[in-house]
Amino acid sequence: MNFFDANTWVGRWPFSFAAAHTPRSLAGHLKRHGIARALVSPLDAVFAPAPQPANLALLAATKRQRALLPVPVINPSLANWRADLAAVAIDPGVRAVRLLPNYHNYRLNHPAVDELCDALKFLRLCLIIQLQLIDQRHEYHALTIKPVPVGDLANLLRRHPGRPVLASGLLRPDLLKLAPRHPNLLADLSFAEWHDTMEHLLAKVPARQLAFASHTPLLITAAARAKLDTSTLRAAPRRLIASANLQRFLRL
Secondary structure (H helix, E strand, O other): OOOEEEEEEEEOOOOOOOOOEOHHHHHHHHHHOOOOEEEEEEHHHOOOOOOHHHHHHHHHHOOOOOOEEEOOEOOOOOOOHHHHHHHHHOOOOOOEEEEOHHHHOOOOOOHHHHHHHHHHHHHOOEEEEEOOOOOHHHOOOOOOOOOOOHHHHHHHHHHOOOOOEEEEOOOHHHHHHHHHHOOOEEEEOOOOOOOOHHHHHHOOOOHHHEEOOOOEOOOOHHHHHHHHHOOOOOHHHHHHHHHHHHHHHHOO
C-alpha cells in the first residue's frame, strides 16, 4: 500500500536532539518506513522573523527529491505576505501553503487570513493549518505557546464552507468534535492517539476526512505507521487514509 505523509519537516528543532533532516535524508528515512511521498515544510520558518528565506531554501533543495512536495509557510500578519505567496506560487511543485498562527502571533480571525483564503482560491493552492508543533506540556520551559484555539478553526471552516482545509495537529477529542460538523475539514492523524486509534475515530468520523501523517522528525515515524498497520480496517478505508484523501485534497 502507498503511504502519502501529510506532515513532515526539514531542518533542526532547536529544543531537542532530533535529527536535522535535509530533503535527501528525509526522503531516505521515509522510504525506509514504507512512505512513498510526503508534504514537507521548513522548521527554519518557525522562529525566523520572516519565513520566506526558509521557503526559498526548501524549494531549491527539494527540486531533485520527487518524493517530497514542498509546502511553504506563509505568515499573513506580515505586511509582505502577498509578495511571499506570489513568489512561492510560481514554483510548479507547490500545491499548498502552511500557516503557523500560534508561532507567528496571529489568530485565524485576522482579516488577512480571509484575504489569504481568497488568494489561494485564485492561485489554486490548498490551505494547511498547523494547530501545534509540540504538545504544549513538552514545550521549552521559557515558551508559553499554546495550540491554535479549536474554536478559531471551527469559525474559519464556517466562514469558508466551500474551501477544503487540512488541519495538522488536532488532538483526538477535538478531531471527533469538529470533523462530523465540518465536511470541508481534512484532519491529519499526527496527534490523534488512543487505544485502537483508527477504529475509535472511524466510529464517528468518515474515513474520507482523515489523512495519514507522521510529523517526522518531531514525532516517531514508525508510530504513525503503526496506527494503520495494526488496525483492523478494511482495504478501502485504509487506502483512503493512507494516501487517496490527501491526493484528492491536493488535486493530484
